Amino acid sequence: MDQFRRIQTGKKGDIHMVLFKDKKILDDTTLDEIRSEMTQLIGKASGPDVLLDFSNVEFMSSAMLGLLGQLHRKISAGHGRLKMCGIRPEIFQVFKLTNLDKLFSIHKDAPTALATFT
Amino acid sequence: MDASSEAATAEARPSGGVDVLIAEDSRMQAKMLERRLVAAGHTVRWAENGSDALVLARQRRPDIVISDIEMPVMTGYEFCKSLKSDPSLRTVPFILLSTLADPIDIIRGLDAGADNYVTKPYEPEYLLGRMESLLATPLQVEDEAESVLEVKLAGQTFRVRAGRQQALNLLVSTFENAVAKNRELIVANQDLSIARDSLQKSNTELRELNEEISRINAHMVRDLEAAARVQRSLLPAEDMTLPSANVAWRYVPCQGLAGDFLNFFPLDEEHAGLFVVDVSGHGVPSSLMAVTVGRFLVPKVSDSAVLVRQGPDGRPVIVPPAEVATQLNRLFQADEFSGLYFTMLYAVLHLPTGRLDYVSGGHPALVRVPGDGADLEFHAAEGFPIAFVPEIEYAQQSLQLSPGDRIYFYSDGVPEAMDAEKNPYGDEAMAACMRAARGLPLEESVASLLAAVETWCQPNGPLDDISILGLEWRPSSG
Numbered sequence: 001m002d003q004f005r006r007i008q009t010g011k012k013g014d015i016h017m018v019l020f021k022d023k024k025i026l027d028d029t030t031l032d033e034i035r036s037e038m039t040q041l042i043g044k045a046s047g048p049d050v051l052l053d054f055s056n057v058e059f060m061s062s063a064m065l066g067l068l069g070q071l072h073r074k075i076s077a078g079h080g081r082l083k084m085c086g087i088r089p090e091i092f093q094v095f096k097l098t099n100l101d102k103l104f105s106i107h108k109d110a111p112t113a114l115a116t117f118t
Numbered sequence: 119m120d121a122s123s124e125a126a127t128a129e130a131r132p133s134g135g136v137d138v139l140i141a142e143d144s145r146m147q148a149k150m151l152e153r154r155l156v157a158a159g160h161t162v163r164w165a166e167n168g169s170d171a172l173v174l175a176r177q178r179r180p181d182i183v184i185s186d187i188e189m190p191v192m193t194g195y196e197f198c199k200s201l202k203s204d205p206s207l208r209t210v211p212f213i214l215l216s217t218l219a220d221p222i223d224i225i226r227g228l229d230a231g232a233d234n235y236v237t238k239p240y241e242p243e244y245l246l247g248r249m250e251s252l253l254a255t256p257l258q259v260e261d262e263a264e265s266v267l268e269v270k271l272a273g274q275t276f277r278v279r280a281g282r283q284q285a286l287n288l289l290v291s292t293f294e295n296a297v298a299k300n301r302e303l304i305v306a307n308q309d310l311s312i313a314r315d316s317l318q319k320s321n322t323e324l325r326e327l328n329e330e331i332s333r334i335n336a337h338m339v340r341d342l343e344a345a346a347r348v349q350r351s352l353l354p355a356e357d358m359t360l361p362s363a364n365v366a367w368r369y370v371p372c373q374g375l376a377g378d379f380l381n382f383f384p385l386d387e388e389h390a391g392l393f394v395v396d397v398s399g400h401g402v403p404s405s406l407m408a409v410t411v412g413r414f415l416v417p418k419v420s421d422s423a424v425l426v427r428q429g430p431d432g433r434p435v436i437v438p439p440a441e442v443a444t445q446l447n448r449l450f451q452a453d454e455f456s457g458l459y460f461t462m463l464y465a466v467l468h469l470p471t472g473r474l475d476y477v478s479g480g481h482p483a484l485v486r487v488p489g490d491g492a493d494l495e496f497h498a499a500e501g502f503p504i505a506f507v508p509e510i511e512y513a514q515q516s517l518q519l520s521p522g523d524r525i526y527f528y529s530d531g532v533p534e535a536m537d538a539e540k541n542p543y544g545d546e547a548m549a550a551c552m553r554a555a556r557g558l559p560l561e562e563s564v565a566s567l568l569a570a571v572e573t574w575c576q577p578n579g580p581l582d583d584i585s586i587l588g589l590e591w592r593p594s595s596g
Contacts (some may be wrong), residue, residue: 028399059540062530063399066457069506078323093542097530098461098480099198103507 004037008032012051015117016042017110019053025060035067042071048080051113055058062094068104081105085113135159136181136253139170141197142215143189151184154242166190168197175207182249184213187223195230202231211252215240215581221271224292228269229278234291237299244298248291342402350407352379352412360390362469362593366564370572370584377404377460378529378583385419385436385466385578391417391425393464394481394527394585398503405460407450407458414446415464424434424449424483433443439464439477440514443501447479447512450505459505463527472519472591477512479504482530483545487552489522519591524560526552526567531582535571543574564588 003087009021018041022030042048050071054060068084075082083105087095095101107113138160142148145166152162163180166172169192171185183201187194194214194251213234216223227235234252236245251350267285269276278285353369365382377397385391395411397404415423419434424445429435437445442464450460463484465476476484480503483496519525528548535543551570555563562588571584 028401052363061399063457065503066398066506069459069503070457073508090542094534097482097533098503099478100480100502100506103502 004041006034007037007041009041012114015049015051017051017053019055023056023058025057025064027061028063031061031063031067034064035070036116038067038071042080044074044088045078045080046079047078048075049117050075050080050082051110051117052084053086053110054084054088054091055109057086057091058088060091060094062098065094065098065100068100072104074085081117083107083113083116085110124147135161135179137161138163138249139171139175139180139183140164141166141168141183141185141189141194143167143186147186151242151245159244168192168194168200171197172200175201176204179207180210182211182213182253184215184245184249186215187286195226196233198227198230198232199536207473209256213245213252219229224289225269225271225276225278226458227288229269229276231284232260233284233287235288235295236291237295246388252287256268271476274297295344345402345405345409346371346374348409349376349379349412352381352409354381354383358383360384360469362591363390363467364560364590364592365392365588366561367587368564368568368584369586370568370580372531372580372583373400373401375401375405376583377408377533378524378531378584378585379408379412380587381412381415382587382589385417386434388469389436390435390467390469391464392467392527392587392589393462394529394587395460396481396529396531396583396585397460400583403456403458407460411450411460414449436466438514439466439475440512441514443477443479443504444510445506447506447508447510451508459503461503461530463499464528465525467519467589467591470593472521472523472593474517474519474525476515476517477501478515479512480506481532482528484517485526485528485549485552486517486519487524487526487556489520489524491556496545496549496551521591521593524552524563524588524590526564527585527587528567529583529585531580531584532567532571532586534582535575535580537574543571547574560588 006021008021010017020034025031026035042050072082085107086109087106094100095104095106107116137391138155140148140151140162142151142164143166148164152164155162163174165174167189168185175183185194185197198212198214201210201212211233212543213236214227214232215236215238217238234248236248267278268584269278297547314468360382369378369380371378377400378395380394382390393415397408397411413422416423417425419426419428424437424442426434426436443462461481462479463476463481465474467474479497479501480485481499483498485494485496487494497515497517500515531549533543533545547565551567552563555566558566567586568584572580
């Protein structure tokens with residue numbers, strides 16, 4: 001069911017799969033919308049496992065990392081797991097520059113990432 | 119036969135209705151009029167021109183005729199003249215629909231023997247009123263000897279044949295038309311003046327709103343300028359120098375308010391502190407956080423300062439960089455509303471020995487350009503950005519500088535600066551620029567790096583704040 005503007009969601013078992021629709025996540029408006037849609041999606045779930053798929057994302061501001069940090073804290077607090085995949089090299093630079101490639105669980109693609117949840 | 123057919127017609131139409139004949143070449147106008155007349159209970163026949171209408175009138179005598187003037191085959195005037203010269207039809211009231219654009223129309227109407235003028239466009243109610251008054255006062259058959267009237271108009275003499283009553287009726291109807299039009303004009307004029315008043319009122323309101331917006335805007339600009347001034351107070355003092363070290367810096371906010379700031383200062387006689395901080399995002403929220411963080415990063419003992427604290431003997435003690443980061447991370451517990459965080463590279467340099475203790479909270483790598491000509495080194499962050507992961511301990515990193523070594527701190531606005539095709543400037547280009555500037559004074563090397571980044575971003579200019587802080591260690595003894 002496609003109820004969101006910025007994210008496409010699906011479920012694989014208990015894992016929430018989230019695909020960002022935008023090619024560019026740069027401005028505050030886009031970011032705020034993604035934040036509110038993610039909150040709607042996992043706000044009520046307790047201890048959710050979430051996989052974020054960045055395959056569509058070509059440009060991303062460092063402010064998006066702040067949102068990922070929020071998700072990380074929220075999901076960790078609920079003893080869920082947050083994983084990411086489909087991050088292209090240019091975007092990966094943003095993670096590397098801030099050392100956050102070491103904080104987040106980042107995988108090549110969705111199948112690889114899904115396999116690590118079990 | 120005539121009598122019986124009239125009786126039949128009379129029975130066929132609803133009580134109070136009359137038999138109306140319309141001559142009108144516009145089908146749409148004829149239908150509109152017909153609908154209105156039928157609704158009023160009348161029987162209606164319609165012909166497209168005078169000639170057809172005359173045939174219909176002769177087939178069955180109408181109670182009243184309503185005719186347009188301009189029609190193909192036979193005009194309204196000709197039709198009227200023919201009808202009025204037929205002895206059995208001459209008393210049928212005849213209404214001409216005219217635009218009455220020319221006074222000569224009145225003469226033509228008189229000559230044709232029309233009974234009434236209704237000017238177009240007309241209100242259906244007005245036409246129905248006219249019909250009623252004409253039907254209420256039936257035309258009397260005048261003496262056969264028709265009088266010939268001479269009328270002078272616009273320098274010409276017209277000879278018209280018309281019964282006196284008819285002529286009078288027609289002229290009165292023309293006058294009534296004029297009065298009606300005049301009344302409409304007065305109403306229209308009043309409407310216009312009401313519209314003009316309301317327009318003037320709207321204009322005034324609009325002007326007031328515009329003034330309000332300008333006032334608010336001016337206020338906001340003043341506030342932003344004040345905020346930008348506060349932010350500039352976070353930057354190094356104009357005349358700030360360190361013993362045993364040269365320092366050069368550049369700071370270019372991409373908007374009025376920035377998320378970046380940098381500073382350097384002596385912490386005591388032997389130590390200097392230096393940092394670059396980059397709050398995520400731009401604009402007011404980021405700059406507010408920058409100013410708040412900046413209040414903690416001051417080189418004196420106070421309740422809010424985290425760089426120095428009061429020692430047991432009352433003397434100030436320098437807080438190790440890793441502890442500064444750990445404390446800031448505790449103080450700036452992640453803001454769950456905005457998701458704001460910051461990266462920071464903070465170092466304490468022991469000026470006599472060149473020992474550099476530093477901490478990096480997710481900040482771009484520290485670059486060392488050795489004074490002995492060896493290739494430059496990137497020292498990447500070991501910690502995560504601050505206000506990102508709650509309750510973590512930051513680890514300290516250290517470097518031993520040699521005389522002539524340069525170190526560079528910078529914000530991600532440097533390596534991440536994008537050209538028109540969105541290619542980042544990158545670590546390689548940055549390293550090449552620093553390498554090339556080795557022989558130049560430190561001040562020029564920092565200036566050349568900023569110039570290179572700004573050139574890279576042409577024609578759009580940088581989209582992020584740019585901070586560069588360079589230090590060259592030159593111990594006085596060495």
